[in-house]
Amino acid sequence: MKDYDIVKAARSELRFTSVDFIGLTVKDFTELHGDRLFGEDRAVIAGIGRIGDTAVTVIGIEKGKSTEERIEHNFGSAMPEGYRKALRLMKQAEKFQRPVICFVDTAGAYCGINAEERGQGRAIAECLAEMSDLKTPILSIVIGEGGSGGALALSHADRIWMLEDAYFSVVSPESCANILWKTPERADAAAEALGLTAARLYELGLIDRVVRCDEIPELEKRIAEQIRELQGLSVETLVSQRYRKFRKVGY
Amino acid sequence: MELKGLFLKANNELENTGNLLKSRRVICRKCAKPVSVARIRKNSFICPECGHYFQVRARRRILMLTDKRSFMEMDREMESRNILGFPGYEEKLSAAKEKSRETEGVICGEASIGGSRVCIFAMDGNFMMGSMGAVVGEKITRLFEYATDRHLPVIGVTVSGGARMQEGMVSLMQMSKISAAVKRHDNQGNLYIVLLTNPTTGGVDASFAMLGDITLAEPGARVGFAGPRVIEKTLNQKLPEGFQKAERVLECGFIDAIVPRQEQKEYLDRLLKLHGF
Numbered sequence: 001m002k003d004y005d006i007v008k009a010a011r012s013e014l015r016f017t018s019v020d021f022i023g024l025t026v027k028d029f030t031e032l033h034g035d036r037l038f039g040e041d042r043a044v045i046a047g048i049g050r051i052g053d054t055a056v057t058v059i060g061i062e063k064g065k066s067t068e069e070r071i072e073h074n075f076g077s078a079m080p081e082g083y084r085k086a087l088r089l090m091k092q093a094e095k096f097q098r099p100v101i102c103f104v105d106t107a108g109a110y111c112g113i114n115a116e117e118r119g120q121g122r123a124i125a126e127c128l129a130e131m132s133d134l135k136t137p138i139l140s141i142v143i144g145e146g147g148s149g150g151a152l153a154l155s156h157a158d159r160i161w162m163l164e165d166a167y168f169s170v171v172s173p174e175s176c177a178n179i180l181w182k183t184p185e186r187a188d189a190a191a192e193a194l195g196l197t198a199a200r201l202y203e204l205g206l207i208d209r210v211v212r213c214d215e216i217p218e219l220e221k222r223i224a225e226q227i228r229e230l231q232g233l234s235v236e237t238l239v240s241q242r243y244r245k246f247r248k249v250g251y
Numbered sequence: 252m253e254l255k256g257l258f259l260k261a262n263n264e265l266e267n268t269g270n271l272l273k274s275r276r277v278i279c280r281k282c283a284k285p286v287s288v289a290r291i292r293k294n295s296f297i298c299p300e301c302g303h304y305f306q307v308r309a310r311r312r313i314l315m316l317t318d319k320r321s322f323m324e325m326d327r328e329m330e331s332r333n334i335l336g337f338p339g340y341e342e343k344l345s346a347a348k349e350k351s352r353e354t355e356g357v358i359c360g361e362a363s364i365g366g367s368r369v370c371i372f373a374m375d376g377n378f379m380m381g382s383m384g385a386v387v388g389e390k391i392t393r394l395f396e397y398a399t400d401r402h403l404p405v406i407g408v409t410v411s412g413g414a415r416m417q418e419g420m421v422s423l424m425q426m427s428k429i430s431a432a433v434k435r436h437d438n439q440g441n442l443y444i445v446l447l448t449n450p451t452t453g454g455v456d457a458s459f460a461m462l463g464d465i466t467l468a469e470p471g472a473r474v475g476f477a478g479p480r481v482i483e484k485t486l487n488q489k490l491p492e493g494f495q496k497a498e499r500v501l502e503c504g505f506i507d508a509i510v511p512r513q514e515q516k517e518y519l520d521r522l523l524k525l526h527g528f
Contacts, residue, residue, distance in 0.1 A: 109457075109476065109477075111476065111477030111481055111482050111485055112477075112482060112485065112486055113482065113486070113490065113491070113494065115476070115477075116475050116476060116477065116482070116494070116495060117499075117503045118503070119461075119503065119504070119505050120457070120475075120476040120477070121456035121457040121460070121461045121474075121475065121476040121505075122457075122461040122505055124457035124458070124476070125426075125430060125456075125457050125458045125459070125460075125461040125462050126461075126462075128426060128427050128430035128431070128457075128458055129430045129431070129433060129434040129437075129462055130434070132427070132430060132431035132434050133431075133434050133435075133438065148414075148423060148454075149414075149423070149426065149453070149454055149457045149476070152423055152424070152426060152427065153457075155427075156427050156430075156431075168420055169419065169420065169423075170414045170415075170416055170418075170419055170420055170422055170423040170454075171414075171416050175481075176416050179416065180339070180416070189338075193335065193336075193337050193338055193419075194335070194337075194416070194419045194420075195335045195419045195420065196419065196420065201420055204334075204420070204421070206420050206421070206424060242431075243431055243435070246424060246427045246428045246431055247392070247428060247431070247432075249385070249388075249421060249424040249425065249427070249428055250334065250384070250385025250386075250388060250389065250418070250421040250422075250424070250425060250428075251385055251386075251388075251389045
């Protein structure tokens with residue numbers, strides 16, 4: 001499969017979305033709402049539940065399936081209040097020492113007048129800064145689209161996993177081609193150049209695990225094992241390892 | 252002597268003035284009036300006719316904000332590599348070096364402001380639009396770590412189009428890396444002041460530009476996450492007057508104060524003194 005085909009597959013409407021992955025891996029999922037500052041953003045679904053024997057906080061960017069659902073979830077593009085809800089619940093997870101699991105699937109943070117004026121940049125920045133210091137394990141799994149800053153905001157984790165047919169990119173291949181070569185037609189060349197596939201990002205040492213599609217049925221078990229391993233570390237070790245993980249990127 | 256050299260060779264301070272750069276007068280981009288370069292320079296690179304802010308390169312910016320001869324640069328030798336083998340990146344880097352006469356898009360170091368020791372970084376809009384790659388990320392991260400170890404305040408001057416596409420996810424993750432270093436600096440009770448200049452957008456806006464204890468901006472600076480053309484295209488509508496301009500962003504609650512260029516050094520000096528430096 002060419003890189004651009006992977007991008008297209010990651011965008012497919014037939015794919016599992018965060019709701020499916022939560023259904024598959026989390027028991028007793030109990031959704032919690034609102035950022036306590038402005039509102040409730042349906043592009044981010046979040047709550048608490050159980051993976052294996054462990055109570056966890058789960059956060060997923062949700063695209064929805066039917067047209068109605070897609071509109072409700074804003075096609076998986078979160079507003080600042082979505083990121084602030086996520087951060088509120090991550091801080092809550094820290095308080096109750098629950099590990100955090102993030103399912104990432106977004107073309108990007110919403111870009112619009114209201115999103116800008118409510119501080120999209122600040123909302124993402126706060127996620128990055130606060131997650132870097134969160135005193136509880138964080139696992140982020142990119143299940144479809146990892147669209148730039150909007151996906152990165154929920155990926156400041158101890159471990160980043162990606163499905164083998166997901167992508168994570170600084171920019172969409174279409175925008176990249178448009179900016180560099182003035183034509184979206186060359187998106188396939190851009191996709192190739194950006195190195196956005198799970199396999200390539202693993203090779204570059206930027207993600208920790210490529211999850212094969214045939215492993216999905218046992219994902220709960222894999223997540224539970226990963227959580228257990230991270231819970232075995234002292235909080236100091238956990239946080240300093242997380243710092244080093246990002247500290248070494250690119251240098 | 253030094254200033255004169257910078258101006259003549261760099262030919263980028265007034266880069267929006269077309270081919271009149273080498274003459275003694277330039278046409279202001281905003282008011283379209285011919286203005287003497289000497290007058291613009293004396294006026295902190297603001298058009299004396301209409302108040303338009305010309306772009307200021309990073310090195311000059313630092314000179315403008317810090318005490319004379321106090322700046323000591325750090326990590327100047329660091330240069331970008333084509334990590335992904337991205338087509339055309341080497342050529343872009345060469346062109347950026349030539350245009351900016353810098354080795355990368357940010358200058359970092361230690362200096363004093365009103366006698367107080369500070370760490371300072373300034374991004375350079377002439378280096379691939381101030382885009383953030385691994386070297387920019389590494390230099391700023393090192394500066395924050397240096398400042399954290401010594402309990403020094405950090406002053407950051409931002410101008411950027413965001414993460415540098417040619418470095419793919421490595422560049423995007425510089426947002427995470429720098430934000431974590433800012434957080435460590437913050438945890439130790441240290442001061443971080445940001446000065447947002449035109450434009451500060453994308454991944455820089457969504458990370459260290461928005462994490463200051465105190466956030467200042469130049470008048471009229473564009474500050475935002477998504478580029479205006481992207482938003483217009485997405486929404487299929489014209490954007491309102493003043494959208495993403497510093498004045499509007501202040502109204503929205505994301506900037507502490509807008510500080511004219513001539514007053515910035517004094518303003519920083521006062522803030523530092525109020526924090527006991």
